[in-house]
Amino acid sequence: MFQPQLSARAGDPPELSPQPQPSNNTPCMTITSRLLLPVPSSAPACSPYTTTSRSRTTGSHPSMRRIQIATARPWRLRSATCAIARSKTRTPSTSSVARTDPMMPTSLRPRLCASTEWSVGSARLLSSATVTTPDSSEKADDKSKNKSKKDNPNIFLDNLGKIFLSTIGAVLLMLLRSTKSNNSRTALREDVESTSILDPLEIDDLRVANSDFTVDVWEKIVERVKVEFIDRGRRNVNYAEFLSLVMHCMKEMKGEGFTIQLGHLLDRVVIAEVERLAEVNANEDDSDVASTDAFEIELPLSFLVATLSLALNSPVADRVRLLFEAIRLVDEAGVDESENQASGEQVAEMIRNLQKTCQLTPDAQIVETNCKVPYQTYRVGTGDEDLTRRARGGYGGKKGSPGVTSCAEGPLTQDDFHAILNSRTVCAWGECFIRKSGRTSTSDV
Structure with missing residues (x-):
């Protein structure tokens, strides 16, 4: 069991030294004679005692002397305890000794415990200060890392x-x-x-006006074209010759009164094509072709047949079939008719x-x-x-x-x-x- 041992000199810090266990006949608390040394004039601030008595109590028995010293001069024990806390030389068993020693006066126990708690608190503050040092360094490192992250450039955000x-x-x-x-x-x-030479509405009016110009009339005209021009090797004819053949076929079929209604629309198309050809020929040759009569310039039979189809009053399927037959009729490649x-x-x-x-x-x-x-x-x-x-x-x-x-x-x-x-x-x-x-x-x- 450890007991507090005070220094022999007034200014020295108290020391803890192991003491032998007391016997059953001696008190448990032993305080050496060094407590009887003079105390300096400046007592510890933590001591509540202000007595300055330095009288020594003598006794025949040494144990009685120790008890008298402990009871007569408690402020010395208090100052010794404060010195122990300041020097951080307190052992873990000091508080337990102070609390459990039956020879310790009751009035000293709470004061000793308070001083012990004060020393423990001081130790905890010191330990916490030493422990928080790495935490603060870690926080500083985290701040530096966060700052470095903020300093890193971001192409999208920047x-x-x-x-x-x-x-x-x-x-x-x-x-x-x-x-x-x-x-x-x-x-x-x-x-x-x-x-555009013709408006779509004009084409519709032309077909409606020639309601008698049916598929039968068309086939009759194409057959005469084959005989009069194609069989003779003519692939290009002037508009006057072609128009004369068409009118002759129509009169043969339905009399003198049968003719193409709104025929001026067809004339407009043919004249526009003749003027275009005349302009092209004038650019290629120096001859004055533009002054030539439009009805004297020869045009391809395929163009004249396509112009005549404007007045054909028939469904689309029949119109496509008749045009395809006209293509095969004037085809110079001579494709086999059976195919x-x-x-x-x-x-x-x-x-x-x-x-x-x-x-x-x-x-x-x-x-x-x-x-x-x-x-x-x-x-x-x-x-x-x-x-x-x-x-x-x-x-x-x-x-x-x-x-x-x-x-x-x-x-x-x-x-x-x-x-x-x-x-x-x-x-x-x-x-x-x-x-x-x-x-x-x-x-x-």
């Missing part, structure tokens, strides 16, 4: 405003490009409509003649060019080079679909010819708008 403005600019640029492209296509379509086919060149030429006679829709004639920067541009396609080739190459149906014909080149059957006329790239008589189909592509290859 340039958020630029990205937002760039996105808005790209959207506006796309809208501007789309608007310019649509305006270009619309302007070209309006130009095609304004330069019921026509050459691809003659089919393309017939589609071009339908375009010249205003039997194709304006939208179908507009095709994209390869110029897509800064915006998509368009042009008017030709029937033999653009429209027919695109229809046979797969541009007549949905984008990416195969062509409307079985092959892209070579002769065509009547079904192939009908499919080309109904395709979106040709759209003869507006038939492509009747059946539902996907959007087509007419861009250059």
